Each structure stands twice: as structure tokens, then as C-alpha cells.
Amino acid sequence: MALNIQEIKKQDFERVLLATEPRAGLSAIIAIHNTNLGPACGGIRMLPYASQQESLYDVLRLAKGMSYKSALAGINFGGGKSVIIGDPTKKSKDLFHAFGEFVETFKGKYIAAKDMNIDSLDLALVKEKTRHVLGVEGEVGTSGDPSPVTAYGIFRALEATVEFLTGSPKIEGLKVAIQGIGHVGYSLAEYIKKAGGEIWVTDTDMKTVEKAQKELGAKFVALEDIYDLDCDVFAPCARGAILNEVTIPKLKFKAIVGAANNQLATPQDGIRLHERNILYAPDYAVNSGGIINIFIESQGYDRNKALNKTEEIYRTMKEVFERSKKTGRPTFEVADQLAEERLYGKK
Ligand code: NAD
Numbered sequence: 001m002a003l004n005i006q007e008i009k010k011q012d013f014e015r016v017l018l019a020t021e022p023r024a025g026l027s028a029i030i031a032i033h034n035t036n037l038g039p040a041c042g043g044i045r046m047l048p049y050a051s052q053q054e055s056l057y058d059v060l061r062l063a064k065g066m067s068y069k070s071a072l073a074g075i076n077f078g079g080g081k082s083v084i085i086g087d088p089t090k091k092s093k094d095l096f097h098a099f100g101e102f103v104e105t106f107k108g109k110y111i112a113a114k115d116m117n118i119d120s121l122d123l124a125l126v127k128e129k130t131r132h133v134l135g136v137e138g139e140v141g142t143s144g145d146p147s148p149v150t151a152y153g154i155f156r157a158l159e160a161t162v163e164f165l166t167g168s169p170k171i172e173g174l175k176v177a178i179q180g181i182g183h184v185g186y187s188l189a190e191y192i193k194k195a196g197g198e199i200w201v202t203d204t205d206m207k208t209v210e211k212a213q214k215e216l217g218a219k220f221v222a223l224e225d226i227y228d229l230d231c232d233v234f235a236p237c238a239r240g241a242i243l244n245e246v247t248i249p250k251l252k253f254k255a256i257v258g259a260a261n262n263q264l265a266t267p268q269d270g271i272r273l274h275e276r277n278i279l280y281a282p283d284y285a286v287n288s289g290g291i292i293n294i295f296i297e298s299q300g301y302d303r304n305k306a307l308n309k310t311e312e313i314y315r316t317m318k319e320v321f322e323r324s325k326k327t328g329r330p331t332f333e334v335a336d337q338l339a340e341e342r343l344y345g346k347k
Contacts, residue, residue, distance in 0.1 A: 001098045005105065010060060014040075015109070017102075018052070024098035025086065029055055030110055031063040033079040036343055039108055040080025041134065041294060042066040043115025044099070044126070046088045059083045062115075065261075065284060066291070068339040073288035074312055075295040080110045088117035096122050100129025108132050113294055134294045143297035143306065146290035150259055151187030153289035153310040157281050158192070158233065158257045160317035165254055165279060172196035175231035177221065177253070180238025181208045184259040184287075188235060189216050202226045203238070233257055236283075241265040243280075248272045255279040259287045264332065274330035281317055282335040288313065 001021050008016040008029070015032045029052075032040040042063060049055035059081050067079025084099060103112050103126060113135040114123055120137040127133040136142050158176075159169035174197040178185050181201045189199050189212055199218040202225070203209050212218035221229060227250045234253040236242050240262035248269060256263070256278060263283045264270050273280045289310040296306040316338070324334045 001094075001101055003098065003101055003105070005102070008056065013060065013063070015106075016056075016060070017105075019098075019102040021098040024094035025090075025092070026095055026098040026102070027052075027085040028082060028099055028102060029059045029085075030082040030102065030106065031059045031080060032106070032110055033060075033063040034067040034343060035078035035080075035109060036345075037071060038076035038078050039111050039132075040066070040078035041070070041111040041113060041291065041298075042079065042081035043113045044082045044084060044118045044123075045115040046084040046086060046091075046117040046122075048087045049083070049085050052085065055083045055085050067343060068336065069284040069288050070291055070295070071343040072285050072316060072335060072339040073292055073295075073309075074316075074342070075288075075292055075309070077111075077291065077295055077298075081115070082110070082112060091122060093125055096125035097129050100126040100133075103132055104130035106132070111298070134297050141297075141301055143293045143301050143303075145183070146293040147183035148187050149293040149303075149306050149310055150287055150289035151184045151191060152307055153292070153313045154184065154188050154235070154237075154257060154259050154286050155191040155195075156311060156314040157286035157317045158188075158235075160314045160321070161233070161255045161257050161279060161281050164318065164321040170195075174198070174233065175200070176233045176235055177226055177229045177231040178202075178218075178235045178237055179226050179242065179258070180236070180260065181212050181218075182237065185235070185237035186212065188237065188259070189218060193217070200226070200229055200231055227251060229253075236260040236263050243269050243273065245269065245272070248276065248278075251276070251278060253278060255281065257281040257286060258283065261287065267332070270330045270332040274324075279321065280331050282320065282332045285316060285320060285335045286313055 062081040070077040163169040177200040193216045201218045236258035244265035293306045
């Protein structure tokens with residue numbers, strides 16, 4: 001295929017390339033933020049972006065986020081991401097082959113994985129053109145569904161949070177409100193239930209709610225009412241930007257620990273939570289089980305190894321909370337600082 005590749009110069013990013021291949025209908029960007037710790041690994045996202053500018057903004061923000069997530073998780077992956085600009089209902093073999101050739105031009109500096117609107121079949125097509133792909137579910141030796149590992153990390157973060165607040169990590173009797181009882185949310189609910197906690201759930205899909213009611217004794221709460229609940233902990237496991245100027249003033253929770261990415265609508269919302277004395281466990285610090293799972297695949301997959309590495313989230317969270325208490329800085333700023341210390345080797 002005849003890829004047309006153009007470099008986009010961006011400050012603080014190692015390499016950003018735009019590729020087009022008219023016959024395959026490819027228009028994609030791969031951004032590498034930083035490879036100080038290892039090859040840049042990050043998912044492929046496919047969306048019908050309104051403009052190239054919009055897709056560039058998204059890929060840069062996400063690539064940088066991956067550098068911070070992997071650094072804080074203590075794994076030797078750098079930060080990168082890719083976007084395919086297009087309608088996810090119009091996928092083709094040629095499209096993913098052309099994209100695979102694009103990935104191959106990075107010679108292993110970028111490793112592709114799944115993200116929004118990309119499934120294992122798409123990823124398998126990419127892999128036909130490059131070996132720098134991880135997380136194709138169903139293939140022998142691959143890491144499979146990352147959600148249970150992610151949920152385990154969230155649960156350990158929850159224990160660290162409760163321990164910081166009460167002096168004991170015991171979950172027994174803890175009231176947790178889960179927004180989104182999907183892959184991660186459901187698995188998290190199982191951990192909480194097993195540890196003796198009480199669960200409230202909301203979801204746009206009533207089938208999964210009914211299952212949680214029946215199997216886990218969860219109590220149902222309507223979508224918008226979750227913000228008013230009188231529970232101990234809020235676990236956002238559905239979507240981003242749910243912590244904002246409208247929701248934060250309503251919250252009665254003592255802490256927030258959940259899987260959703262980009263929970264804070266703006267950095268100001270992290271400060272709002274801090275001022276309201278609501279302990280926020282930074283999303284990317286607690287939901288790194290998924291990328292840890294992929295990292296372990298790159299070394300020869302072993303689920304126990306993935307869980308053991310994910311276990312470290314407990315210690316990281318305690319460090320974040322202790323440092324926040326000592327310095328008076330919001331937890332999300334402390335997490336960034338810790339990530340930067342590992343990424344750039346500076347204090
Ligand atoms: P999922 O799609 O399986 O689950 C999300 C659930 O949220 C679904 O049941 C959906 O019906 C529900 N939902 C959607 N909109 C909602 C709304 N407005 N209010 C309440 N519920 C709503 O996804 P998942 O894999 O469980 O991931 C959950 C979140 O965690 C996502 O934001 C994802 O990006 C993030 N995350 C997941 C992983 C992972 O390993 N799966 C890793 C890191 C981060």
C-alpha cells in the first residue's frame with residue numbers, strides 16, 4: 001500500500017506522525033509522548049472526528065496520559081496512542097492492514113493495543129502487518145480480557161483508601177455506590193460483596209443492574225440520583241467528566257475510587273474535591289491494571305504475575321495519600337508528581 005506519512009512537530013512529544021492511504025480509506029495519527037521507560041504502548045481509538053485538529057488534540061492528550069499511567073504503575077512502557085479518523089461502522093480489512101503498515105514504520109517504538117471502537121478482530125488484522133501489537137483476545141499466550149485485573153487494582157486501591165481514612169483496610173460494612181456495572185464495575189462489585197461491603201448500582205443497561213441485584217444483593221439507584229447517595233465511597237466505572245462543578249457540590253461520599261478514565265472534568269474539579277475534603281483516588285493511578293496486564297503479556301503472559309504487579313497499586317495509593325496529607329496538595333497533583341519523578345528521574 002502507498003502510505004503517505006507526514007510528521008507533525010509537537011513540543012514535549014517524541015514523534016507524531018499522520019498517515020493517509022486513500023485506497024484503504026486510512027487517515028490516522030500515531031503519537032509517541034515519551035519512551036524514557038520503554039516502548040510507547042497505547043490503544044487504537046477509532047472515531048469520526050469532526051476535524052484533524054480534534055483528532056490531534058485527542059491523541060496527544062491520551063498519549064501523554066499513557067506515559068503517566070505506565071510510569072506510576074512501575075512498568076517499563078512509555079506513553080503513546082493512536083487514532084483512526086473514521087466511522088467505526090465502516091471498517092475494512094484494507095483499513096487495518098494499512099494501519100498495521102503504519103505501526104510497522106515505528107519499528108517497535110509504538111505498540112498498538114485496543115481502545116474505543118476497536119475489537120480483537122480489528123487488532124488481529126493489524127497484527128497481520130506488524131508484530132508490534134498486544135492484547136488480541138483469544139490468541140494463545142495473549143493476556144485476554146483485562147477487566148478482572150483492572151477490577152482487582154481498583155479493589156486494592158479501595159482498601160488503601162479505607163485504610164487511610166479509618167486506620168483499617170476492612171471493607172466489611174462499607175457502603176459503595178458503583179456507577180456503571182459493566183466489565184470492571186461488576187467484577188469490582190463481586191470483590192466488595194465478598195469482603196462484606198454493601199453495594200448500590202446504577203447503569204443505563206437495566207439487565208446488568210438486575211443481575212447485580214439478584215446475584216450480589218445490590219440496591220438499584222436511578223442514574224442521576226447516584227450523586228446524592230449517602231454512601232461511603234463513590235466508584236465511577238462508566239464514563240469520564242462525571243466529577244464536575246454540578247455534581248461535586250452534591251456529593252456526600254468520603255472518597256472516590258473507580259475505573260473510569262478522566263473522571264475530573266477539569267483540574268479545578270480535583271481542587272474542589274480537595275477543598276470539600278473528599279478523598280479522590282486519581283483514576284489513572286488506580287485503573288492501571290489493564291496496561292499492567294498488557295505489559296505482562298509483552299514478557300510472556302502469566303495472570304498471577306499480572307495480579308502481583310497490580311497489587312502494587314495499594315502501596316502507590318498509600319504514598320499518594322500520605323504525600324497529599326503532608327504537603328496539603330490535592331491527590332491528583334501528587335500522583336502527577338510521582339509519575340514525573342519516575343518518568344524524568346527528578347524530584
Ligand atoms: P463497560 O462498557 O463494560 O462498562 C461500562 C458500563 O457503564 C456499561 O454497563 C454501560 O451500560 C454503563 N454506562 C454507560 N453510560 C452510563 C451512564 N451514563 N451512567 C451509568 N452507567 C453507564 O466498560 P468497562 O470495561 O467496564 O470500563 C469501565 C470504565 O473503566 C471505562 O471508562 C473504561 O475506559 C475504564 N477502564 C477500563 C479498563 C478495563 O480493563 N476494562 C481499564 C482502564 C479503564
